[in-house]
Amino acid sequence: MGRREEPAWSKGTVGLTMARERGDIQREFQSHLTVTRELIERLGLESTLHGHMGCVNCLEWNNDGSVLASASDDLHVILWDPYRYKKLHKMSTGHTGNIFSVKFMTPDSLATCAADGMVRVRSVSTGANxxxxxxxxxxxxxxxxxxxxxxxxxSAGEDGLILQHDMRSPHRCNTEATNVLVNLLNHMGRYAEAKCVAVNPRRPYQLAAGANDFYVRLYDTRMIKLARLQVSASSSRMMWERQNVRCARAGAGDPENNVPRNAVHYFAPGHLSIEPNEQTFPKKATTYVAFSHDGNELLVNLGSEQVYLFDINCARRPVLVESFIIQHNHGTRPDEKQRPRNGTAPAPAPAAASAPAPASADADAAPLPERIRRLKETANEHVNKCNYAEAIYLYNEAIAACPHSALLYSNRAAALMRRGWSGDTYAAVRDCYCAIKLDPDHVKSHFRLAKGLMDLKRAREAHECLLYFKDKFPRHATSHAVFLLQKDINVALEGMDQPQPDEGESIKSG
Structure with missing residues (x-):
């Protein structure tokens, strides 16, 4: 059997350059040389621009990157030449509340929005509204x-509205204004707030919106019909009175059905989407969204949590227990080995469900390339020293270069479970499934899968996986680690079977 050729990016800049010239890689070359870890570590402060009298809340580049706009609590926008560190223009916006966002409409017009509930567009040269x-x-x-x-x-506002403004049409803030793209109040209830919005630069009909939950909504605006405001904005009512009127039918859906079901797709971290939002603390809110330059990825900042990157073309569904495990436990296992669940028979698994095929001969049997082996050993040393973040970084690098090694996925899963950051355990569960797909007989991956599900407080799913583990690997079924895990699972299952008090009804899993 011939030696597996190392990926081009593992051979350094020369290898990358040669591979690009041959046409072997293009995206890898760009992704590995555009931003490197060494470049990030060398980043430093070049200059500080002084001019605002309050907190600077937002920045925006113009199209060619020659001008930087900044907006502040001082209610002004300043245009800068960032290369000469020079203030070009300072403009009063007319806002009476903190400015939260600034955008270039054209080289001579700037749009701003603020805490005063206003959206304004002004000419830079004349100051005209x-x-x-x-x-x-x-x-x-x-x-x-x-x-x-x-x-x-x-514009996205904390009143739950996402509005579309067309500069070509005269606008009046009254009930005749047809500028409501999405009213989240109709879908989320009276406490819905729109926190952020972004437009796909390659497919401008795709609009991403974040709210005061952990879901990112991706709308196809071609399918959405603009709706009218539910109450006149120019009336004498106070702002909170107008909002109360708009909340009158909160949660009842769109009265004009202007957002069809297939016009929106949802993205969320897997470990959060399997539980109801009411049970997360602190409460999550999507505070920022941005598309990649090619429009294929969506970067999301989740308040009180982490930053996530979603592939909008290949979305992954949440995974807990694969169907082949359910089929094995309840299709081929004797009934006496199944744990009764209050007399409820388990749902049959799909007929097409099947266990992963045996690993190919060169999947994990072949030794790792020397560079990858050194990365793995260094990562293992970091795990032993409890430097889990550094270990995970090295496992990431190794997996990127050698994505067909079950051992690397399983090791990364172990490091993730030990680090224990938000979402780490769920990521470890996914890594275990990747390892099992590559090597169905990888013992540690099967055990870590059951343990990870238990750490996620999914006792029933952990029970299914441990049943599968003990049946598939009977030699390990009596180990002390398996005994302790089974004990924890049994305690959790017994607690779930106990009747719940009236004031604390059980919550169905999402």
């Missing part, structure tokens, strides 16, 4: 523009 919109009933947190259309701008 091009748009004044008070349709929102609360703080307006983010604006979004499309790179190929300087006439459209979208």
């Amino acid at each position: 091009l748009l004044e919109c008070s349709c929102h009933c609360g703080r307006v947190k983010r604006l979004a523009t499309a790179p190929d259309d300087p006439n459209l701008i979208w």
